[in-house]
Amino acid sequence: MIRALVTALLGDPFSIVNTIGLIAFALVGAAKAIREEFDLFGITVVGLSMAFAGGMTRDLLVNRIPLALQSSTEIGLGLFGVGLAVALSAVLPTPDTHPITLVSDAIGLAAFATTGAIVATEAGVSGFGVVAIATINAVGGGALADILLDRSPFILFDDFYASCAVLGGSAYWGAVSVDAAGGTAATACALVTVGTRLAAVTYGWSLPTMQTLQRR
Amino acid sequence: MIRALVTALLGDPFSIVNTIGLIAFALVGAAKAIREEFDLFGITVVGLSMAFAGGMTRDLLVNRIPLALQSSTEIGLGLFGVGLAVALSAVLPTPDTHPITLVSDAIGLAAFATTGAIVATEAGVSGFGVVAIATINAVGGGALADILLDRSPFILFDDFYASCAVLGGSAYWGAVSVDAAGGTAATACALVTVGTRLAAVTYGWSLPTMQTLQRR
Amino acid sequence: MIRALVTALLGDPFSIVNTIGLIAFALVGAAKAIREEFDLFGITVVGLSMAFAGGMTRDLLVNRIPLALQSSTEIGLGLFGVGLAVALSAVLPTPDTHPITLVSDAIGLAAFATTGAIVATEAGVSGFGVVAIATINAVGGGALADILLDRSPFILFDDFYASCAVLGGSAYWGAVSVDAAGGTAATACALVTVGTRLAAVTYGWSLPTMQTLQRR
Numbered sequence: 341m342i343r344a345l346v347t348a349l350l351g352d353p354f355s356i357v358n359t360i361g362l363i364a365f366a367l368v369g370a371a372k373a374i375r376e377e378f379d380l381f382g383i384t385v386v387g388l389s390m391a392f393a394g395g396m397t398r399d400l401l402v403n404r405i406p407l408a409l410q411s412s413t414e415i416g417l418g419l420f421g422v423g424l425a426v427a428l429s430a431v432l433p434t435p436d437t438h439p440i441t442l443v444s445d446a447i448g449l450a451a452f453a454t455t456g457a458i459v460a461t462e463a464g465v466s467g468f469g470v471v472a473i474a475t476i477n478a479v480g481g482g483a484l485a486d487i488l489l490d491r492s493p494f495i496l497f498d499d500f501y502a503s504c505a506v507l508g509g510s511a512y513w514g515a516v517s518v519d520a521a522g523g524t525a526a527t528a529c530a531l532v533t534v535g536t537r538l539a540a541v542t543y544g545w546s547l548p549t550m551q552t553l554q555r556r
Numbered sequence: 557m558i559r560a561l562v563t564a565l566l567g568d569p570f571s572i573v574n575t576i577g578l579i580a581f582a583l584v585g586a587a588k589a590i591r592e593e594f595d596l597f598g599i600t601v602v603g604l605s606m607a608f609a610g611g612m613t614r615d616l617l618v619n620r621i622p623l624a625l626q627s628s629t630e631i632g633l634g635l636f637g638v639g640l641a642v643a644l645s646a647v648l649p650t651p652d653t654h655p656i657t658l659v660s661d662a663i664g665l666a667a668f669a670t671t672g673a674i675v676a677t678e679a680g681v682s683g684f685g686v687v688a689i690a691t692i693n694a695v696g697g698g699a700l701a702d703i704l705l706d707r708s709p710f711i712l713f714d715d716f717y718a719s720c721a722v723l724g725g726s727a728y729w730g731a732v733s734v735d736a737a738g739g740t741a742a743t744a745c746a747l748v749t750v751g752t753r754l755a756a757v758t759y760g761w762s763l764p765t766m767q768t769l770q771r772r
Numbered sequence: 773m774i775r776a777l778v779t780a781l782l783g784d785p786f787s788i789v790n791t792i793g794l795i796a797f798a799l800v801g802a803a804k805a806i807r808e809e810f811d812l813f814g815i816t817v818v819g820l821s822m823a824f825a826g827g828m829t830r831d832l833l834v835n836r837i838p839l840a841l842q843s844s845t846e847i848g849l850g851l852f853g854v855g856l857a858v859a860l861s862a863v864l865p866t867p868d869t870h871p872i873t874l875v876s877d878a879i880g881l882a883a884f885a886t887t888g889a890i891v892a893t894e895a896g897v898s899g900f901g902v903v904a905i906a907t908i909n910a911v912g913g914g915a916l917a918d919i920l921l922d923r924s925p926f927i928l929f930d931d932f933y934a935s936c937a938v939l940g941g942s943a944y945w946g947a948v949s950v951d952a953a954g955g956t957a958a959t960a961c962a963l964v965t966v967g968t969r970l971a972a973v974t975y976g977w978s979l980p981t982m983q984t985l986q987r988r
Contacts, residue, residue, distance in 0.1 A: 379979035381935050396833070401612070403621050405835050409892075410900030429982050460625075469625030485920075503597050547595035550645050617828070619837050676841075685841030719813050762809035766861050 361451030366421025577667030583636025793883030798853025
């Protein structure tokens with residue numbers, strides 16, 4: 341585990357953000373499942389689903405066998421995140437709404453928007469394709485976790501959550517369009533996503549509906 | 557947008573029906589999201605999901621990168637449909653149940669049953685595969701839109717809706733089996749699907765359950 | 773149908789368990805849809821979805837066109853299972869909770885865990901990939917059927933159900949790791965899955981939650 345982390349942290353941008361995203365989202369998914377009193381198998385399934393579902397959907401869309409099914413490192417990172425949530429739940433009263441979990445969620449969102457944008461750009465899809473795959477990669481895991489927890493995934497679209505991934509993916513595409521290096525584009529995507537998400541949580545951002553627009 | 561429309565309308569059968577289907581289903585999905593008081597981002601997501609989810613599932617099943625992620629025209633057509641719904645919502649009191657929306661829905665269903673049948677036939681799947689992919693292409697977008705709107709997708713099976721796509725796909729396969737030209741098969745599929753759907757809406761068609769059969 | 777069955781029963785391990793799984797799960801899915809008073813089209817869709825969704829997801833994950841869309845035999849076997857459920861519903865008061873259906877469900881679970889493990893091993897994924905694909909293949913159909921029936925798929929994780937497929941897939945991977953023949957690994961996987969599932973139903977097995985662990 342330690343070796344995988346060190347290798348990842350010394351590696352290319354994709355490995356670094358992918359490692360961070362897997363641990364962060366596995367922690368968040370497992371924390372939600374613990375709150376809902378799932379059994380240990382359920383906690384593991386929801387944690388791994390949240391960590392892997394977005395990336396697997398991304399890999400399906402660009403037509404390759406999901407990385408998570410080919411590597412043993414990835415599953416280890418996911419289980420490490422699940423273990424962190426179990427350890428946290430022993431010391432914190434409400435792990436799923438604790439700032440550690442909220443910040444982990446924002447970090448996971450940013451990490452997976454970035455890996456999605458990187459893979460999509462390599463696959464040669466259109467600008468819209470890059471933004472769409474970045475967003476699907478970022479919110480896919482949370483959407484599946486919510487379905488497994490018997491909650492509606494549409495809450496993801498209810499506040500300023502998926503929008504952050506759209507902005508991050510657009511930043512990536514913008515940076516690539518002006519010939520920025522891959523690392524610069526990845527950094528821009530990650531910072532825009534995590535920044536807008538944390539700002540949205542802090543200030544309670546939301547978008548207008550047609551009904552509020554018409555009332556004005 | 558105009559140029560894309562003109563090109564499409566002068567193009568091959570696939571482009572024509574695909575263009576019509578994208579605009580029609582984006583309009584229907586966005587109209588439903590407006591009724592549920594989604595914000596502008598949610599309206600766009602539900603509209604684009606309804607327009608693209610069926611075709612993306614189809615492309616995954618025949619093992620190719622979804623067209624919608626490679627072309628910029630497609631996303632433009634989807635956004636045009638979303639814009640139509642927003643414009644309609646400003647002038648109509650209940651855009652989601654207005655005849656314009658109901659007819660758009662039937663047209664989208666027919667258009668995507670047809671594009672599904674065309675792509676499946678080109679991929680060389682079995683007769684059942686053609687009908688299955690035509691149906692999945694036709695109803696997949698509506699099913700995802702319903703999940704995002706926190707409604708059960710089983711309403712697709714509750715009245716005579718998916719059945720119309722099954723009949724249309726079967727008509728396509730029947731026409732291909734007797735060596736009809738591609739354009740003839742596509743026309744047969746589109747007419748059977750839209751015709752049965754409009755008849756089902758008009759006359760309130762439904763299929764029997766085991767319980768009603770046993771009561772007889 | 774008879775010929776397809778005979779061919780399958782004389783054929784390779786994959787065909788045998790695939791045939792058994794398709795009929796068993798189509799029967800279970802259709803029985804559930806009959807209980808919910810779905811119409812005949814809905815019964816067929818839920819039955820075929822339960823029979824085919826797991827295998828189609830598996831095929832997507834290993835990047836090939838789903839078998840079910842290429843073969844006409846497969847769909848015939850699925851329709852045969854749906855027909856069995858319709859026939860059973862005419863003679864049994866509650867077909868969906870009858871021991872025939874519960875045993876069919878355990879058999880289908882074991883059959884699809886086995887076909888999933890076989891295909892995943894052939895595709896050359898990691899040990900975790902084999903267990904994950906075996907589990908997804910085994911529970912994917914039931915999860916989609918539950919969504920179509922407007923029930924939460926998470927009940928699949930609530931009792932000792934998916935865990936049986938995890939154990940079966942692990943048995944397959946263990947057998948392959950010690951160089952057992954394909955037939956031996958497949959037999960081990962099927963027996964472990966069906967055995968643990970029937971034991972779980974009989975003795976009411978369940979896994980602990982974090983809450984029950986902390987109370988101790």
